Amino acid sequence: MGSGNRKKFDNPIVEWVDSRLPVFTLMNKEYGVFPTPKNFNYLWNFGAIAMVMLITMIITGITLAMHYVPHVDHAFDSVERIMRDVNYGWMIRYLHANGASFFFIAVYIHIFRGMYYGSYKQPRELLWMLGVVIFLLLMATAFIGYVLPWGQMSFWGATVITNLFSAIPFVGDSIVTLLWGGFSVDNPTLNRFFALHYLLPFVIFAVVFLHVWALHVAGSNNPLGIEPKGEQDTLPFNPYYTMKDTFGVLVFLIVYVAFAFFMPNDLGHPDNYIPADPLVTPAHIVPEWYFLPFYAILRAVTFDIGIPFTDITIITAKLGGVLAMFGSIALLFVLPFLDKHPVRSAVFRPWFRIALFALVIATFLLGMAGGKPAEGIWLYVSQFCSVYYFGFFLAIIPFLNKYEPVEKLPPSINDAVLDKNIKANAYFYAGKVK
Amino acid sequence: MKKILLFTLLGLVAVTPAYAAGDAPVPPHQDWSFNGYNGTFDKGSLQRGYQVYKQVCSACHGMKRISFRNLAALGYSEEEVKALAAEYTVMDGPNDEGEMFERPARPSDAFPSPYPNDETARYANNGALPPDLSLIVKARPHGADYIYGLLTGYEEHHGEEELPAGQYWNKYMAGHKIAMAPPLSDDMVPYEDETVTTTEQYSKDVTSFLAWAAEPELEERKRIGVKVILFLIAFAGVMLAVKRKIWASMH
Ligand code: HEM
Numbered sequence A: 001m002g003s004g005n006r007k008k009f010d011n012p013i014v015e016w017v018d019s020r021l022p023v024f025t026l027m028n029k030e031y032g033v034f035p036t037p038k039n040f041n042y043l044w045n046f047g048a049i050a051m052v053m054l055i056t057m058i059i060t061g062i063t064l065a066m067h068y069v070p071h072v073d074h075a076f077d078s079v080e081r082i083m084r085d086v087n088y089g090w091m092i093r094y095l096h097a098n099g100a101s102f103f104f105i106a107v108y109i110h111i112f113r114g115m116y117y118g119s120y121k122q123p124r125e126l127l128w129m130l131g132v133v134i135f136l137l138l139m140a141t142a143f144i145g146y147v148l149p150w151g152q153m154s155f156w157g158a159t160v161i162t163n164l165f166s167a168i169p170f171v172g173d174s175i176v177t178l179l180w181g182g183f184s185v186d187n188p189t190l191n192r193f194f195a196l197h198y199l200l201p202f203v204i205f206a207v208v209f210l211h212v213w214a215l216h217v218a219g220s221n222n223p224l225g226i227e228p229k230g231e232q233d234t235l236p237f238n239p240y241y242t243m244k245d246t247f248g249v250l251v252f253l254i255v256y257v258a259f260a261f262f263m264p265n266d267l268g269h270p271d272n273y274i275p276a277d278p279l280v281t282p283a284h285i286v287p288e289w290y291f292l293p294f295y296a297i298l299r300a301v302t303f304d305i306g307i308p309f310t311d312i313t314i315i316t317a318k319l320g321g322v323l324a325m326f327g328s329i330a331l332l333f334v335l336p337f338l339d340k341h342p343v344r345s346a347v348f349r350p351w352f353r354i355a356l357f358a359l360v361i362a363t364f365l366l367g368m369a370g371g372k373p374a375e376g377i378w379l380y381v382s383q384f385c386s387v388y389y390f391g392f393f394l395a396i397i398p399f400l401n402k403y404e405p406v407e408k409l410p411p412s413i414n415d416a417v418l419d420k421n422i423k424a425n426a427y428f429y430a431g432k433v434k
Numbered sequence B: 001m002k003k004i005l006l007f008t009l010l011g012l013v014a015v016t017p018a019y020a021a022g023d024a025p026v027p028p029h030q031d032w033s034f035n036g037y038n039g040t041f042d043k044g045s046l047q048r049g050y051q052v053y054k055q056v057c058s059a060c061h062g063m064k065r066i067s068f069r070n071l072a073a074l075g076y077s078e079e080e081v082k083a084l085a086a087e088y089t090v091m092d093g094p095n096d097e098g099e100m101f102e103r104p105a106r107p108s109d110a111f112p113s114p115y116p117n118d119e120t121a122r123y124a125n126n127g128a129l130p131p132d133l134s135l136i137v138k139a140r141p142h143g144a145d146y147i148y149g150l151l152t153g154y155e156e157h158h159g160e161e162e163l164p165a166g167q168y169w170n171k172y173m174a175g176h177k178i179a180m181a182p183p184l185s186d187d188m189v190p191y192e193d194e195t196v197t198t199t200e201q202y203s204k205d206v207t208s209f210l211a212w213a214a215e216p217e218l219e220e221r222k223r224i225g226v227k228v229i230l231f232l233i234a235f236a237g238v239m240l241a242v243k244r245k246i247w248a249s250m251h
Helices: A012-020 A023-032 A042-065 A075-084 A089-116 A125-147 A152-167 A172-180 A187-218 A237-262 A289-300 A317-338 A350-370 A376-403 A413-418 A420-425 B002-010 B043-055 B068-074 B078-086 B118-124 B143-152 B199-214 B218-248
Strands: A035-037 A234-236 A313-315 B089-092 B101-104
Touching (some): A012 A023, A023 A237, A042 A187, A075 A089, A089 A289, A125 A152, A125 A187, A125 A317, A152 A172, A152 A187, A172 A187, A234 A237, A289 A350, A313 A317, A317 A376, B043 B068, B043 B199, B068 B078, B068 B199, B143 B199
Antiparallel strands (some): B089 B101
């Protein structure tokens, strides 16, 4: 890493360190002169934004952990003490609680960017799959974190979600007992959740490192989805993208901070300000908003799956829901192997573009359905959208592999940048370079 | 994977249990002084609200997360806070001889709760538990608007079936049945200033007080928030200019 042909630094201290451990050479290679396509649009900011959110969560989280007490009798009170008596404790906690939401917003946009521009395709399959691993770890971390304040939704959300594992044949009940550390969500659960909530962000950090490493091997994709052919197509990362990323991060932070300071509880649920009570079930148990699409898929399976015209059940509704929920993420994981169409970017794939926008709409509708009781019209909405979600990956993509025409691509990024026609026609191409 | 697609088509449909959804209407929006990006609490209203809480609600509801010292935020002086605390006696101890003893409350003490435990509280209230009010505004959808709606929302019973004994009809309570008798009525608490002594005014004042209790940091939070946002906007503006300049020189 960074050794081999090393250029000397002028600063003697930097040179002394670098000749022994070439961290400065590494940073310069990966973030200084790193050749980056010159036609990024603002959707390329969200990787840096997600990184900033991860660091924000770790800093605020460790500060909270200095005052938080992971015990069923004290957890809620300790969070309230943070809110009332710790200096700026309310700020730290609101930044952490809203930070989770904005971390998900950044990651969802980042994932959409990857899908739209075909960033998951060869040679970036592993990079994409590491991204899906980060997404899963993030969901686990956020779910577990939401249990810590030990309000009503913490407790009942934990009960409902951990109970899902009991649907797994043979080993399900043992898994649930292991998660709980007993026979219900109780003090041992809270203790192990706190330990895991402290651990997982650092695991995420490690996987992010691999993710970025893989990125720097393959290089970045870009809105045209064609590889840079030479220097005329790229720019050094610094200062062009360091400055653009900083600007993008700041705009994102403005929105985030507006929530944390002016509407700190709008993204949360009021029931979580009621201390957990195992004897009182809330009227509606709903997870945090960022889980709602998956929660809707989970609850869309309301029927047992059996052999038609017999009474034999192969998959109970509960297991079916769990499989569908995890399946929906597994499909993201294997997307690079499902989509074999040679063109990367949706800018040049009008059919795929329509299907993907429909997927975004379906996901929004699933999110809305997930927040409502699973009955009436919303149940049908979630079932219909779930079918579309799976259909997108398992039917539409294979169909497009075969039938979507392969458009003629621009000869190079530089040519496209100079060619007014491509800019005029392109959806989401916006790679504006004067 | 094809199986997943298959089972959505071939599965046998079972019925999901339906929830009983609460059908309470959305409480009307009130014009609170603490609304908006620069809202602040009306100290006069908070003091009156504290008076209403003390003389009415505290008979049944505790506010264990609030200490007397916090009342300084309502505009009381140190001496006044001491005097307000001293109106209560609290149990302390054990002393050197191992005995528990009673003493007047100090500013550092939390508000005393009216019942020693939840069981006593339920027993005294027809089996219903009067919740601690420290966080009630944050613990209900629509926050302060709901609490105000609830306190002013008692009406003649509308439903078909008889209300069980000890239940009252309230427009905004989920399910419309509440086990709290209308706690307020006109002229029940004498105000020291000129403010009218109506149920609506009491409700407004006590709700403001409860909103402060749930979010004592609100004023400071908004004040800092405005500064943080202005700073970020300025910083982002500078970065946009820098970015433009750098990119302009690129070809
Ligand atoms: C991937 C990064 C992280 C995410 C997505 C995350 C998410 C969350 C969420 C959603 C909550 C519940 C907030 C609430 O409603 O009150 C929470 C609470 C908490 N988190 Fe994190 N967290 C992260 C990192 C960390 C780290 C590194 C620590 C350090 C130990 C930490 C410590 C805590 C503590 C002590 C609480 C309980 C206090 C509270 O509820 O406000 N978190 N976290």
